[in-house]
Every structure is written in C-alpha cells, then in structure tokens.
Amino acid sequence: MQHDPIDTSVALHPDWRPGDTILARLAQNAAQYPGEIAMRERDRGIWQEYDWRAYLAAVTEFAAGLEAQGIGPGDVVMVIGDNRPNLYFAMLGIACLRAIPSPAYADAPTTELAAQMARENIRMAVAEDQEQVDKMLEARESWPALELVIYDDPRGLSGREPAGVMGFDAIRAAGAARLQAEPGLRDALITRASVHDIAVLMHSSGTTGAPKGIPLKHGHVLSGVRNAAAAGYFRQGEVHMAYLPMAWVGDYIFSIAAATELRFSVNIPEAQETALHDLREIAPSLYFASPRAWSAMLTRVQVGIAETKGVKRWLYDWFMPRAMAAERARLAGKPGAGGLTRWLGEWLIYGPIRDQLGLARVKRAYTAGEAIGEDVFLWFRALGLNLRQFYGQTENCALAVAQGPDDISLTTVGRPFPGVEMRIDDAGQILLRGDNIFDGYFQNPKASAEALVDGWLQTGDAGQIEPDGQLVVLGRVSExxxxxxxxxxxxxxxxxxxxxxxxxxxxxxxxxxxxxxxxxxxxxxxxxxxxxxxxxxxxxxxxxxxxxxxxxxxxxxxxxxxxxxxxxxxxxxxxxxxxxxxxxxxxxxxxxxxxxxxxxxxxxxxxxxxxxxxxxxxxxxxxxxxxxxxxxxxxxxxxxxxxxxx
CATH class of the missing domain: 3.30.300.30 (ANL, C-terminal domain)
Structure with a gap:
C-alpha cells in the first residue's frame, strides 16, 4: 500500500501542522505529566496502572521490536481481541513506524478475517490470546502471506509457540534492547509519523458487500476530538471506561485519540462479562453506550424492581413516573417539577440507582448509532443523567453533530460541532465537510469518488434541518x-x-x-x-x-x-x-x-x-x-x- 502523496494531503488540509500527531501528544503527556495515571486494567481483581511515562515506553519499545521484524511504512497490521492495554500500545507502536493498525472484531469468524487479510495484504497480526491466535493460524491456511502472529496473553502459548508466533513481551524486550543500543531511536520513532499519515484503518459495516477500509489520519482524528472539545463534548482529565469493540471507531476516538489529546484516565474492565460490575467501581465521568445498551440497562433495572416488594417498590413506582413526567414537560419547554419532591427522589431513588449502575459520577452521557426509544431516553434523563444524542460515522471520526447540554430534543440529534459544515442536498441527503472528514476509502478510488464530492461527504443518510438549526436524521437514502x-x-x-x-x-x-x-x-x-x-x-x-x-x-x-x-x-x-x-x-x-x-x-x-x-x-x-x-x-x-x- 502506498501512502497518499503528502502534497495532496497538505492541499486538502492546509491548516494541519506536520508534527501534530497522536504520538506527539503521547510524548508531551509523558514529559509534562509522567506520573499521572493514563490507563488502568483490572487483572484477576487487581487494578494494574500505567502512567504516561510507562505508556510511552511500552509504545516505543514495541515499535522498535516490531520494526526489527520487518514492518515499515505502509504495511498493514491486524489487531484483534478485547480491550487490552498491550493492544492499545501495539496500535500506537505500529503508527510510530508509519505502518497502519487495522483492528478486527474479536468475534469475527476466520473466513472474514482471512478476507480482510487478503484485501489489505496483511503480513503480521497482534492477537489477544490463544483463541485469537488459533483463528489467525486457521486464517493463514487460506492466506499464507501471514508471516507472524504476536500474542498478548501467554496462557496456553508461552513456551509452546507454533511456528510464526511470538509473545508481545518478547517483541517489546527486543525493542527495549534496540532502544538501549541506539540512543536516537526513541525520539525518531516518536517523530517519524506526519499529521498526514494514517493513524488507523477502520472499516465500513459491509451491509451490502465486503467492508470498505476507512483510513483515518492523525489530522482527522485530532481535528474531530478538538471540534468536540470546543463544543464541551469532552473535558480534560475525563475518567473513561474502554469496553466498546476495538474495531469500532468510537473506541479509537475515545480510548486513544481523545485520551491522549485530553489526558483521559482510561479504565479497562477485566472481561466483557464483568464490564457492568467494573463500571460501578470505575465510576466514569464520561460514558457512551448505544441505544441498545441503554435499553438493556433499563431492562435490568426494571427486572430488578419487578422482583422487589414493599417500600422500595412503592418508592420507585411513586417517584419515577413523576420524574419522567417532569422531564417530558421540561423538554417541551414547560416548567418541570423540582423542589422537595426532586430532592427526596434524588436521595431515595435516583441517586442510589445511578450508583448501582456505576453512573454516579457521569457528567457527560451520550448515545448514538441508531434512534433511541423515547421512554428509554426520558427515563435516564429523569434519573438525573444529562443523556444526549449525537450523530457521526466512521468516515467523519464519529464526531459531527451533537445535542448541546441545555438544548435537548426527542426528535433531533443536535447541531454540527465547531469546524464542521452541514447542508442537505436536493435529494434530502445529509452532507458534511471539515478536517475530521476522511480523504477516501482504502485502495478504492471509485467508492471514494462517490463518497466525496467537492470536499463534501455524501453520508447516505436522509435528513432535514429544523428552523433552529438542529438536524433530524430520517434514515438511509438508499433504503x-x-x-x-x-x-x-x-x-x-x-x-x-x-x-x-x-x-x-x-x-x-x-x-x-x-x-x-x-x-x-x-x-x-x-x-x-x-x-x-x-x-x-x-x-x-x-x-x-x-x-x-x-x-x-x-x-x-x-x-x-x-x-x-x-x-x-x-x-x-x-x-x-x-x-x-x-x-x-x-x-x-x-x-x-x-x-x-x-x-x-x-x-x-x-x-x-x-x-x-x-x-x-x-x-x-x-x-x-x-x-x-x-x-x-x-x-x-x-x-x-x-x-x-x-
């Protein structure tokens, strides 16, 4: 794969600064806040912590070791598994080499993985554990160009590695030795990448065919994060839980791009099965979930309430309908109930439920991906969460349009972030333009030309803009x-x-x-x-x-x-x-x-x-x-x- 010529990218994004990369932000954090906690992972019940200095060391040591294995500019490396620190370190280490991390869904079957490898000419992969390594080896039978699989979790693998399989720690140790022997290598690894280089290769959903590769450059993701921060969407020092699939753009934006730009503390649950339990202990300040996940959380509460009797059930049945009615009135521009009723409800019902769900400290709660049910939306807002909707796609770094904290509607998704332009074309399609918009699909000029016309992203979504400037998303134009x-x-x-x-x-x-x-x-x-x-x-x-x-x-x-x-x-x-x-x-x-x-x-x-x-x-x-x-x-x-x- 050849990089887009730098001069073409410069022409498209004249305001980008050459050295403005996620890696530069990571190095700056390590220099200015070396002992500040950047990432935590719960492992066997114990929280393992990484400060910014340790984070940078892991990234550069892995990068030096990976380069010794022959990875260089333009090479695509698959990353697969659940959220794990070493997988995040690997993605940034790959980017240090001006190579391209290509995350895959952890539950993807071997046939899908082999097809992705063939489309992207993948020679190396980083896998979480033995299960994922086995899938890589099976995929190698139909894609023999896969030369090396690097694993994170040593259980079942350490000391018994099949041919072409190595441990993350071994790669990192070799890299550390290189850094010790080559004094200038560390700084070179941090500064090689340009703002115009690809930071990550995401993928479309593939509803009508093979997924398309969506390259997002350092400039794209940093522009998206900064636009969102300017709108108050993110704050410095957020406490964030990384539980979304690593192959989803939202996880990359929240857990890597925004985390390095705004010094988040990223917390990783022990396993997907323990995420809801760990959420309560993490108590994040920022929380995103899909409408499906919010609905499942509400169902869990309702099931628990249905099994409760006596005073607790009576208090819930008395306070929650009143809180929802008050929130509905507030969204309609009418005064909602407050005062003593709200104070008592907060003490007896709303606060305890938020705490039980792990949402006690959440200040910024978001949902996106599809329409959310009115009752679900109202319930969480009645509970005391300022739940807001936003609209975005992988092609625009998932950050394009969002509701303001005091400008909520049941039918709209908000207004564009600063730095994002929006209009509706004659066919009713939503068009977007800005430095957060990708420059075209991976090795697919035909699809790129269809998606980008005169710099405007053809989102494929039908919508309308209300008189107050808020966007209503109606559905896919093609549907x-x-x-x-x-x-x-x-x-x-x-x-x-x-x-x-x-x-x-x-x-x-x-x-x-x-x-x-x-x-x-x-x-x-x-x-x-x-x-x-x-x-x-x-x-x-x-x-x-x-x-x-x-x-x-x-x-x-x-x-x-x-x-x-x-x-x-x-x-x-x-x-x-x-x-x-x-x-x-x-x-x-x-x-x-x-x-x-x-x-x-x-x-x-x-x-x-x-x-x-x-x-x-x-x-x-x-x-x-x-x-x-x-x-x-x-x-x-x-x-x-x-x-x-x-």
Whole structure:
C-alpha cells in the first residue's frame, strides 16, 4: 500500500501542522505529566496502572521490536481481541513506524478475517490470546502471506509457540534492547509519523458487500476530538471506561485519540462479562453506550424492581413516573417539577440507582448509532443523567453533530460541532465537510469518488434541518423504497420505533413492491422472559417462548401502538416472531448489528411470502450455525399473526 502523496494531503488540509500527531501528544503527556495515571486494567481483581511515562515506553519499545521484524511504512497490521492495554500500545507502536493498525472484531469468524487479510495484504497480526491466535493460524491456511502472529496473553502459548508466533513481551524486550543500543531511536520513532499519515484503518459495516477500509489520519482524528472539545463534548482529565469493540471507531476516538489529546484516565474492565460490575467501581465521568445498551440497562433495572416488594417498590413506582413526567414537560419547554419532591427522589431513588449502575459520577452521557426509544431516553434523563444524542460515522471520526447540554430534543440529534459544515442536498441527503472528514476509502478510488464530492461527504443518510438549526436524521437514502401502490417508506424508521419496545430486540420490516408491510420480530429474551414469569407463561427456551400465544398478543399490541404513530399506509399489517435472534455469525446482521437485508429477504423469503398470503403458520426449515462454524438445519413451526391498529 502506498501512502497518499503528502502534497495532496497538505492541499486538502492546509491548516494541519506536520508534527501534530497522536504520538506527539503521547510524548508531551509523558514529559509534562509522567506520573499521572493514563490507563488502568483490572487483572484477576487487581487494578494494574500505567502512567504516561510507562505508556510511552511500552509504545516505543514495541515499535522498535516490531520494526526489527520487518514492518515499515505502509504495511498493514491486524489487531484483534478485547480491550487490552498491550493492544492499545501495539496500535500506537505500529503508527510510530508509519505502518497502519487495522483492528478486527474479536468475534469475527476466520473466513472474514482471512478476507480482510487478503484485501489489505496483511503480513503480521497482534492477537489477544490463544483463541485469537488459533483463528489467525486457521486464517493463514487460506492466506499464507501471514508471516507472524504476536500474542498478548501467554496462557496456553508461552513456551509452546507454533511456528510464526511470538509473545508481545518478547517483541517489546527486543525493542527495549534496540532502544538501549541506539540512543536516537526513541525520539525518531516518536517523530517519524506526519499529521498526514494514517493513524488507523477502520472499516465500513459491509451491509451490502465486503467492508470498505476507512483510513483515518492523525489530522482527522485530532481535528474531530478538538471540534468536540470546543463544543464541551469532552473535558480534560475525563475518567473513561474502554469496553466498546476495538474495531469500532468510537473506541479509537475515545480510548486513544481523545485520551491522549485530553489526558483521559482510561479504565479497562477485566472481561466483557464483568464490564457492568467494573463500571460501578470505575465510576466514569464520561460514558457512551448505544441505544441498545441503554435499553438493556433499563431492562435490568426494571427486572430488578419487578422482583422487589414493599417500600422500595412503592418508592420507585411513586417517584419515577413523576420524574419522567417532569422531564417530558421540561423538554417541551414547560416548567418541570423540582423542589422537595426532586430532592427526596434524588436521595431515595435516583441517586442510589445511578450508583448501582456505576453512573454516579457521569457528567457527560451520550448515545448514538441508531434512534433511541423515547421512554428509554426520558427515563435516564429523569434519573438525573444529562443523556444526549449525537450523530457521526466512521468516515467523519464519529464526531459531527451533537445535542448541546441545555438544548435537548426527542426528535433531533443536535447541531454540527465547531469546524464542521452541514447542508442537505436536493435529494434530502445529509452532507458534511471539515478536517475530521476522511480523504477516501482504502485502495478504492471509485467508492471514494462517490463518497466525496467537492470536499463534501455524501453520508447516505436522509435528513432535514429544523428552523433552529438542529438536524433530524430520517434514515438511509438508499433504503427509501415503495410499496406496490407507490407509498414511499424507510424500513429503518419503522424498525427503530418497533425496537423502542423493551420486548423487541430486533425487527425487519419488508414491503418493497408489495401490498402490505410485514415484520419479522426477534423478541428480547430477558425482558419477555421476565414478563412471562410475572404473567404465568411457561417456557423452556427462546424458541418456545417466542411462539406462545400470549407473547404474540404482547408483541401484536406493541406493534399496534407503533402503527398508531405512523403515517397513513405505513402500518405493519402482519408479523412473525422468529425462533432465534438475528446473528452476525449467520450473516443476518453486521458486527455492529445492522441488518443485511438481502440475507434476510433470501433466508426468510418463505416466511415473508406466507405473511403476505395470510397464512396463520408455516413449517420453516431453519438454518443453524454451530460453534465450529458448520451449518445445519432444523424444522420449526412458526406462528403468523395480524398486528392490527391500536
């Protein structure tokens, strides 16, 4: 891979300063705040701490060791695993060499990883543990160009490394020896990269084909962070929990770019399974979660309250509805309740719940990625969190538009950050321009030319700007389709509103070229399971629960409530509860849980047709994927039902 010519990047970004890189910010932190804690990781229950001096040492030592293995400018190195300090150190060490870290999702199957390696000509990879190393070795069978796999966790590997596998500590030790023998090497590693070099190679979701590489340069990510900081989105010295997938742009922006620019304390939970427990101990000041995660947190509270009796249940049932009503009034521009009622609620209910969730110290709470349910949004704001929505994409470093702290709306996502321009084109598409916007896709000039026109990013999202300057996001332009009678609709718009129900985890709405809209529903197993327990509905599995008549009645009522709020002609007429959740391993959704509509249409075509034909059940041969990657099938009888109107 050849770097974009520097002069081209300079022409696009004349205000960028040549040495203004994430690495320079890291070195500055190490020089000015050497003993300040930069990163903490919980390991076997004990918090291991890294100050800025240790952080820089780990990065430069790894870089020196990796260079000795033959990595240099333009080489792409895969990084895969859950959030771990050494993986973050590796990503910055790779950037020191003007090479390119390319993070992959930890749960990606071998076939996806091998395809990514081939597209990006990857010769080396950094993997978290034995599980990921095994996947790398399996991928090497179809991509033999993979020369070296570097592992972090030594369990099961140390002293028994297969050919072409080395430990992170061994690479780092070799690098430390080089730095000792070559006095000028450390400073050279810190200063080699330019603001115009690629800091990280992210990837599109791949809903309609192979994911596209999205190179983000040092200048892009630092511009994005500084724009956000100028809007009060980030503050110096935030306490942040790094739990999002490392392959997602949000984790890179929060845990690396903003963390080095604004000296965050980055806290890493022991495991994904302990993240919610560790959250309470970390008590961050900054917290981002997807609408799905906020909804799951609310469901957890509601399940706990449902199992509580006596005074605690009575206090919750008295205070929370009043707080939500007050917040709703406040957002409508009316005075909300306060005074003694709010003070008592804060002492008895709101504060204790925030503390139990680990949100007691959160000052900046955000959500993005898809629409958030009104009740979920209001509940957390009523709890005392200034939860705000923002809008961004990987192509703009996830930082483009956000709600202000005192300018909240249930329907908009806010205004552009300073340094970001926004307009709507004649087709209703949102266009963005600024130094945080990427310069084009990785080795894909055709897609780059389509995405960037006269410097404006064609986001592919339909939107409108309200008279007060706030943006409303309507859905993907490409997803605007028509029923047989010409009625236009965006499936995502309806699906998001269906998912506002705590009992619906996923939904696919189908109706293009047909007389009616129908939906395939994936229930939320935890929420519906709790409902079933409270209502005496017996079940033994997800599949059985999804097909019980009373659960169908429950979902039908919630679809009917959504129908009542939709424009004429866009009601969901019929639906089926699927026997399983949509699964990225089955190719039905991406790793970021975006629907792959072509797969849904093809795989569940018989269900869709039966719904349109008015059938009340279907014998469906369900495809299943086993843990070893092999597939099979299972016959299922699925109920089909009318949704109706409320």
């Amino acid at each position: 605007v389709v028509e029923k047989r009678d010409g009625t236009r609709f965006i499936p995502t718009y309806i699906e998001n509103r269906l998912k506002f129900s705590p009992h619906i985890k996923d939904a696919a709405v189908i109706g293009q070229g047909r007389d009616m809209l129908v939906a395939i529903i994936c229930i939320d197993f935890q929420a519906v399971g709790q409902w079933a327990q409270e209502n005496g509905v017996a079940y033994t599995s997800y599949a059985e629960l999804s097909q019980t008549p009373r659960v169908y009645d429950l979902i039908a009522g919630q679809i009917a409530a959504v129908n009542a709020s939709l424009p004429h002609g866009l009601s969901v007429a019929r639906f089926a509860n699927l026997h399983k959740e949509f699964d990225p391993d089955d190719g039905e959704v991406t790793r970021t849980r975006k629907l792959k509509r072509n797969v849904i249409d093809d795989r569940y075509g018989p269900i869709i047709q039966a719904l349109n034909d008015g059938a009340d059940q279907i014998d469906f041969k369900a495809r299943i994927t086993y843990e070893n990657g092999q597939t099979g099938s299972l016959d299922r009888v699925l109920r089909l039902a009318d949704a109706g109107d409320s």
